[in-house]
Amino acid sequence: MPAQRRxxxxxxxxxMTTPDGSARPDDQRKAIEGAMEHxxxxxxxxxxxxxxxxxxxxxxxxxxxxxxxxHVVPPVxxxxxGAQTQGTIGFTMVGALEAAxxxxxxxxxxxxxxxxxxxxxxxxxxxxxxxxxxxYLDRGExxxxxxxxxxxxxxxxxxxxxxxxxxxPREILDAPxxxxxxxxxxxxxxxxxxxxxxxxxxxxxxRGIEAVLDKDRTAALLARTVRASTLVIATDVPNAVxxxxxxxxxxxxxxxxxxxxxxxAAGHFGGGSMGPKVQAALRxxxxxxxxxxxxALDRLESGLAGAAGTVVEP
Numbered sequence: 001m002p003a004q005r006r007x008x009x010x011x012x013x014x015x016m017t018t019p020d021g022s023a024r025p026d027d028q029r030k031a032i033e034g035a036m037e038h039x040x041x042x043x044x045x046x047x048x049x050x051x052x053x054x055x056x057x058x059x060x061x062x063x064x065x066x067x068x069x070x071h072v073v074p075p076v077x078x079x080x081x082g083a084q085t086q087g088t089i090g091f092t093m094v095g096a097l098e099a100a101x102x103x104x105x106x107x108x109x110x111x112x113x114x115x116x117x118x119x120x121x122x123x124x125x126x127x128x129x130x131x132x133x134x135x136y137l138d139r140g141e142x143x144x145x146x147x148x149x150x151x152x153x154x155x156x157x158x159x160x161x162x163x164x165x166x167x168x169p170r171e172i173l174d175a176p177x178x179x180x181x182x183x184x185x186x187x188x189x190x191x192x193x194x195x196x197x198x199x200x201x202x203x204x205x206x207r208g209i210e211a212v213l214d215k216d217r218t219a220a221l222l223a224r225t226v227r228a229s230t231l232v233i234a235t236d237v238p239n240a241v242x243x244x245x246x247x248x249x250x251x252x253x254x255x256x257x258x259x260x261x262x263x264x265a266a267g268h269f270g271g272g273s274m275g276p277k278v279q280a281a282l283r284x285x286x287x288x289x290x291x292x293x294x295x296a297l298d299r300l301e302s303g304l305a306g307a308a309g310t311v312v313e314p
Contacts, residue, residue: 005230006182007042007304008223010216010280011035011053011297012235016089023057032089033096035234038300040100043108043187045301050178050226051093051110054215055085055193056133063134063162067145078133078164079196079208086114086192093189110187116173117195117218119211123167131166131212165211169194169218172225173206182226194218216280224287231284231292232304233277238296240278240310242268254311257285281312290314 016035018027043049059081066075076084090112101108125131129151137145142152142160152160172178172191181188194213198206216233223231239251242263252260261282269275274294281292295302295309302308 005046006048006050006226006228007230007232008050008052008219008226008228009039009042009300010219010231010233011051012233016053016055017057023061028058028089029092029096032092033100035297036093036096036100038234038297039097040104040106041301042304043101044104044106047304048182049187050182050222050228051097051187051189052215052219052222053089053093053189053192055082055089058085058089059193059212060134067134077208078210078212079198082193082196082212083114083208086196087112089192090114090189097187108185108187110189111181112189112192113174113177113181115178115191115195116198116206117169117191117213117221118171118173118206119167119197119199119209119213120170121199121209123165125165125167125211129163129165131164132161133164133212134162136161166214167197167211169213169221172218172222173198175225178222178226191218191222214276216276217283220280220283220287223284223289229290230304231281231289232300233280233292233294234297234300235274235277235294236296237274238299238309240269240274240294244268244270244274252310254306254313257282257312257314260310260312281310285312285314 016028016031017023018031039049062081094110094112097110136159138159146152151163153163155161178188178190194215195218197209197211197213199209200206241249241251243249264278269278277294281294284292292312293303293309299308
């Protein structure tokens, strides 16, 4: 471990879009610029930062383009979508972060790494795709895509939606390159969207596979891989909440991993929203991390100090 603290900051989709979810290029640039101001504050305070990010809205946009242009150009697979969005978001984050650092008189560089995450080809997720992606379609459109080999499910009044496998991330294959960037004093942006899902063939060759990875699970794995002392999951709310959506709702502050695990087992956290973040925090602490923090983007500094957000400790 270096003398200064090393922190993995995982930025949710709110860091790349406007509050209403708009993902127009200008909106994404502005949102990322705002997010990087908070990250620059951490670096200015002496924190060594590794960044990762979500890519849900961006991959969703690419899937729509696939559908609309399928009669003109061949659709690209999900691993390509992940690579493309890692490159675009990473490039934008690097530019915004370097500019924010330079305004503070810090001549630091950042670099985005298109990152592969190894999964097990025998993972049960491949036998039962369940992760919804992309937009809703009517039955006729969905059936046309089912004929092309895609999996779509009927979600009632909202329509049909594509589902894909979401296997467990096992290894960050490009960890040595991330380490080299850190050793050179460069701020890495890595494993965006959970990383590009890849499998290893019996021959040892690595190839991409049609799947999406949970970005929070990969964030916990990446934090352990780079030996971060703290995992910070930046989201659009200041705390995880017990009894969310009820009159008894109350925010969680500092809490032990054991107690938070009991709340998670009791069903307090939604599977598609706060649930994965809580599970990532628990995984990181269980694997030896000193602290995991779930908080809003504008509370990164105070959350890292243990003064804001949901702070999970052993």
